[in-house]
Amino acid sequence: MPSPLPVQRFSSPLLNILLQSSKHSPLTSTVTRRRAHTISNADLTHLDADKGDRERVVILGSGWAGYILSRRLSPKKYQTIVISPRSYFVFTPLLTSTAVGTLEFRTAMEPVRSRAYPGVHLMQGWADSVDFTNQKVTMEGVVLDRHQVHALAESRDAGEASEELEIEKNEQRRAGKRWDVGYDKLVLAVGAYNRTFKTKGVKENAYFMKDVRDARKIRKRVLECFEIAALPTSSEELRRQLLRFAVVGGGPTGMEFAAELSDLVNEDFKKLYPELVPLVKVVVLDVAPRVLSMFDESLSEYAVRTYHRAGIEIKTYVFLKSQSMTINSNNQRSSCSVEELRPGLPHSPGEQPLCEGDEGEGCYTLRTKDGDLGVGMCVWSTGNMRNPFIRKLTTHPIPLPPSAVADAHLSSTSQHETEPWMLSRNPYSASLLVDEKFRVLIHPNSASETSVDEQPQAALPNVFAIGDNASIRNKPLPVTAQTAKQEAQWLSARLNNTTETHNDFEGRYFEFRDMGLMTYLGDWKGLLQVPGGSGEKGLGKWAKGLRGRVAWLVWRGAYLGLSFSWRNRVLIPVYWVLNWAFGRDITRF
Numbered sequence: 001m002p003s004p005l006p007v008q009r010f011s012s013p014l015l016n017i018l019l020q021s022s023k024h025s026p027l028t029s030t031v032t033r034r035r036a037h038t039i040s041n042a043d044l045t046h047l048d049a050d051k052g053d054r055e056r057v058v059i060l061g062s063g064w065a066g067y068i069l070s071r072r073l074s075p076k077k078y079q080t081i082v083i084s085p086r087s088y089f090v091f092t093p094l095l096t097s098t099a100v101g102t103l104e105f106r107t108a109m110e111p112v113r114s115r116a117y118p119g120v121h122l123m124q125g126w127a128d129s130v131d132f133t134n135q136k137v138t139m140e141g142v143v144l145d146r147h148q149v150h151a152l153a154e155s156r157d158a159g160e161a162s163e164e165l166e167i168e169k170n171e172q173r174r175a176g177k178r179w180d181v182g183y184d185k186l187v188l189a190v191g192a193y194n195r196t197f198k199t200k201g202v203k204e205n206a207y208f209m210k211d212v213r214d215a216r217k218i219r220k221r222v223l224e225c226f227e228i229a230a231l232p233t234s235s236e237e238l239r240r241q242l243l244r245f246a247v248v249g250g251g252p253t254g255m256e257f258a259a260e261l262s263d264l265v266n267e268d269f270k271k272l273y274p275e276l277v278p279l280v281k282v283v284v285l286d287v288a289p290r291v292l293s294m295f296d297e298s299l300s301e302y303a304v305r306t307y308h309r310a311g312i313e314i315k316t317y318v319f320l321k322s323q324s325m326t327i328n329s330n331n332q333r334s335s336c337s338v339e340e341l342r343p344g345l346p347h348s349p350g351e352q353p354l355c356e357g358d359e360g361e362g363c364y365t366l367r368t369k370d371g372d373l374g375v376g377m378c379v380w381s382t383g384n385m386r387n388p389f390i391r392k393l394t395t396h397p398i399p400l401p402p403s404a405v406a407d408a409h410l411s412s413t414s415q416h417e418t419e420p421w422m423l424s425r426n427p428y429s430a431s432l433l434v435d436e437k438f439r440v441l442i443h444p445n446s447a448s449e450t451s452v453d454e455q456p457q458a459a460l461p462n463v464f465a466i467g468d469n470a471s472i473r474n475k476p477l478p479v480t481a482q483t484a485k486q487e488a489q490w491l492s493a494r495l496n497n498t499t500e501t502h503n504d505f506e507g508r509y510f511e512f513r514d515m516g517l518m519t520y521l522g523d524w525k526g527l528l529q530v531p532g533g534s535g536e537k538g539l540g541k542w543a544k545g546l547r548g549r550v551a552w553l554v555w556r557g558a559y560l561g562l563s564f565s566w567r568n569r570v571l572i573p574v575y576w577v578l579n580w581a582f583g584r585d586i587t588r589f
Contacts, residue, residue, distance in 0.1 A: 044181070047121065051079045057495070058137055058183035060127045060389075062089050062112050064484035065467030066189035070112070071564075072492035075119035081181065082112050083123045085142050090211055091568075092481060093559050096257040096520075099215040100222070100264040101584035103575050109212055110564050123181065127190070127389060132398045132460065136180045185495070188393075188432065188440070188465040189488075192384035192479075201341040205364055206380035209253055218379065222261070223588040224362070225376040226269065229276050241345050241363050241374035244281045248338055248366075249381035250291030250316065252519040255303070257379055258282050259522030262310045266523075268584050282312045283375075285368070287337050289317055294478075295517060295529050296544045306521045339367045346372035384479060386430040390469050394423045394432070397445045406439065406461035420445045424473075427452055432465040433473050436509035438491050440465050441473060466491055472510070482515050516545070518555045526552035 055078050059066045062084035073080050094108040112122045125141040194210060196202040207221065208214050222245070229239040245261060247254045261282055270277050284291065284307075291314060292300045307314060317337075345363045366373040397420035405421070424433040424441040433441045433452065439459040447455045452473070466487040468479050477483050490510050497504035514531040521527055529545035546554060556576075563569050579585070 044179075047079070047081070054079045055184035056081065056182065057185045057187065058083060058181060059187045059189060060084070060137070061189035061191055061467065061469075062086050062122075063189060063191045063467060064089075064092075064481045065191075065488045066187070067110070067112065067564075068485055068488035069187060069189065069466070069492050070120045071117060072489065072496070074496045075117075077496065078185075079121070080119060081121045081123060081183075083125060083127050083137065083139055083181070084112065085124065085126050086211070087112055087122060087124050088212075089564070091559075091563065092210075092253075093562075094572075095209055095212070095215045096253065096260045098212065099209070099218040099257060100260045101219060101268075101586060102260060102263070102579055103572060104585070105212045105216060107563075107568050107571050107575060108215070110568070116565075128178070130186065130393060131180075132463065133400060133404070134182075135184070135186070135462070136182050137186065138178065138180050140178050184462065186463045187491070188390070188463070188469060189467045189484075190387050190389050190469050192387055192431075192468040194380065195383045195385035196380065197382070199338055199340065202338075202380055205341045205343060206248075206378050209257060209379060209381055218257075218377070220588055221362075221377045222264070223586055226273055226276060227588070229279070230273060238345075238363075239276065240279050242376040243276060243279045244283060244373070244375045246366050246373065246375040246378040247282070247284045247381065248286075248378060249383070250284055250286030250288055250293070250314070251381060251383065252292065252294075252517075254284060254286075254379065254381035255291055255307070256520045257381070258284050258307065258312050259310070259520050262307075262312055262522045264584060266310070268586065271583075272586070280311075283373070284312060284314045285338065285366075286315070287317050291316065292519065292527070295519075295527060298544055299527055299529055299547060302547050303519075303521055303527055306523070306525055310522050312522075337369050339369065341366055341378055345374045384468055387469055390425075390432060391430065394425045394430075397422055398442075400442075400460075404460070405442070406459040421458075422448055424452065424455065424457060426471045429471055429479075431469050431471045433457075434465050434470045435459055436472055436475065437494070437505050438464045438466050438470065438472075438487065438510065440470075464491060477512050483512060486510075486512060518551070518558060520552065520555055524549055524552050526550075526555040528554050 054076075057073060057078045057080050059070055059080065059082045062070075062082055066082060066084065067089035070080050070082050089110040089112065091108045091110065094103055097103040098105050098108050112120065114120070123139060123141075124143050125139045127137055127139050129138045130136070131138070194203075194208050196206075207218050209218070225242045225245075228234060229242045234242075247258045265277060265280050265282075269280075290297075290300050290304070292303050295303070304314060342365050343362070344365055346365045362376075364375050364378055366375050366378055399420045421442040422445050424443050425431065426433055435441060437459075439461060440463045441457045441459050443450075443455040443457045457473075467484040470487075471477070487510065494504045494508060516531050517527075517529040519527045525548050527545065527547055528551040545551070560569060560572055563572060
C-alpha cells in the first residue's frame with residue numbers, strides 16, 4: 001500500500017510540525033490522503049475551450065445581486081463564472097418561516113448550478129484577492145470549509161498572524177487549493193457581514209439569520225429549549241430562563257422572526273407543551289426609539305400594538321408614555337443597549353447561578369445597561385457591516401496603466417499616470433463607491449486623505465459592484481433585496497445590449513424604483529407600505545399602506561411570485577397548506 005503522506009515532499013516546517021503532532025490521529029490521515037489527490041495545478045482548459053470568442057464575466061457572490069445577474073446574462077455573449085463559498089442562493093425573506101417550521105429549508109434555496117442555466121459555471125470558494133492590472137482573481141476552494149454556510153460576523157482569517165497566514169496560503173497554492181481565474185469583466189457582489197458592533201460574546205454565542213444553516217440552528221435550539229424545560233428534573237427558574245427568547249434588532253428580519261416564533265408557540269406548542277406555554281416570553285431589544293422605523297409612524301404603531309397583543313415584549317431606547325405604544329410596565333426611560341452576551345444564567349461575580357446546571361443547559365445572559373437578562377437563545381439582527389474582502393481591496397494601492405482607467409470625474413488622467421490608485425469607498429458604510437453605471441470608482445493614492453466629495457476620481461471600465469457591498473456616489477439607496485435585484489437587472493440589460501458598435505451604457509443611468517415595504521406581524525396579519533406611502537395625496541385611505549389580513553395576503557402572494565423556480569412555487573403553498581392542516585414540523589435534527 002502506498003504511503004498516505006506524499007504531501008511531505010514539500011519542505012514546510014509548519015506542515016511538518018502539524019503532521020508530527022497529529023500522526024496518530026485518524027482524522028489527520030484522512031485529510032492528508034484527500035490532499036494527496038489534489039496536488040496539481042489548476043486546470044482551466046475546459047473553461048477556456050468553452051469560452052470561445054465570448055467575454056468572460058466573473059461574478060463574486062451568489063446572493064441577490066450575483067445570482068440574478070448570472071441568470072440574466074446572455075450565454076451567447078458571455079461565459080458566466082460564479083465564485084462563491086455557497087453553491088446556492090438563499091431567498092432571505094423566507095428564512096424566518098423556515099426557522100420555525102412554517103416552511104421547509106429547501107423552499108428558501110435555489111442552486112447556482114441548474115439544468116435550466118447550463119451556461120452558468122460555479123467555482124465554490126472564497127475570492128482572496130484581485131489583480132486589477134492583469135485582470136485575475138485569486139481564489140481558494142472551500143467545498144469542505146466549515147465557514148461556507150454560516151453567517152459570518154468577522155473575517156475567516158481573524159486572529160491569525162500575517163506570517164502564518166502567508167505560509168498557509170503558499171501551502172494551499174502548492175496543494176492545488178488556490179488558483180487564479182482570469183476575467184474580461186468582473187462583478188463584485190459579495191454582500192455584507194453581520195454587524196455586531198464588536199459587542200463582547202455576540203459572534204460566539206448569538207444566532208444570526210443570514211443563511212439556511214442559521215435557520216436550521218435556530219429551529220434546533222428552540223426545540224432544545226422546550227425539550228429541556230419539559231424534563232421533570234428542570235427547575236421552575238431554569239424553565240423560565242430557557243423559554244425567554246431575545247431578539248436584538250427591530251428591523252423587518254428581527255420582528256418577523258419574533259412574529260413567527262409567537263405563532264409557533266400559540267398555534268403548535270400550546271397543544272404540545274401546554275404546561276410550558278405560560279412561561280414563554282419573546283423579548284425584542286432595539287436601540288432606536290421605535291421598531292420598524294422605516295415604515296410610516298402610524299403603521300409602526302399598529303405593528304407594536306399587534307405584537308403587544310401577541311405577548312411580545314418590546315424594549316426600545318425610550319419607552320413612550322402613550323398607552324398605545326407602552327410595552328414596559330413602568331413607563332420609564334430605559335436603555336436597552338446590549339453590552340455582552342455570555343453563556344450561563346445571570347449571577348453576580350462570586351455568587352452561584354440561580355439554579356443548578358445552568359451552565360450545562362446552554363443558557364445565556366444578555367447584559368444591558370439596565371441589568372442582566374437570562375435567555376435560552378439570542379437572535380442577533382442589527383444590520384450589516386462591510387465585508388472584510390471589500391476592506392482588503394480598499395486598503396491596498398493598485399498600479400494601473402492609463403488604458404485601464406475610464407474618465408468618470410476627471411478632465412484628464414495624465415497627471416496621475418505615475419502613481420497608484422485606490423478603490424474609493426463610502427465614508428459612512430465603507431462599501432465600494434460606484435458611479436450610476438455601477439463602475440467601481442478609484443482615486444489617486446495621494447488624494448486618500450481628501451474628503452470623498454473633493455477627491456479627483458475615475459472609474460474601472462470593466463469592474464462593477466452591485467448589491468450590499470456597493471453604494472452610488474451622492475445617491476444613497478436602501479440596502480434591501482429589491483435594490484440588489486433592480487441593480488442586477490439593470491446591469492445585465494446594459495451588458496447584453498452592448499455590442500462592438502453600440503455602448504448601451506452611454507447616456508444611461510440607474511434609477512431605483514421603490515416597490516414599497518412589507519413585513520409579517522404574526523397571527524395572519526401583515527404590514528404593507530406602498531411606494532411614497534407617507535400621506536401621499538390621491539391615494540385616499542390607502543395613503544399610508546395596508547395592514548392586517550389584506551396585507552398578509554399580499555405579503556404571501558408577493559413572495560410566492562418572487563420565487564425563482566417553479567419547484568419552489570409549487571412547494572411553498574403545499575407546505576403552507578400541510579402545516580395549516582397538520583401543524584408545523586418540530587423534528588429536531
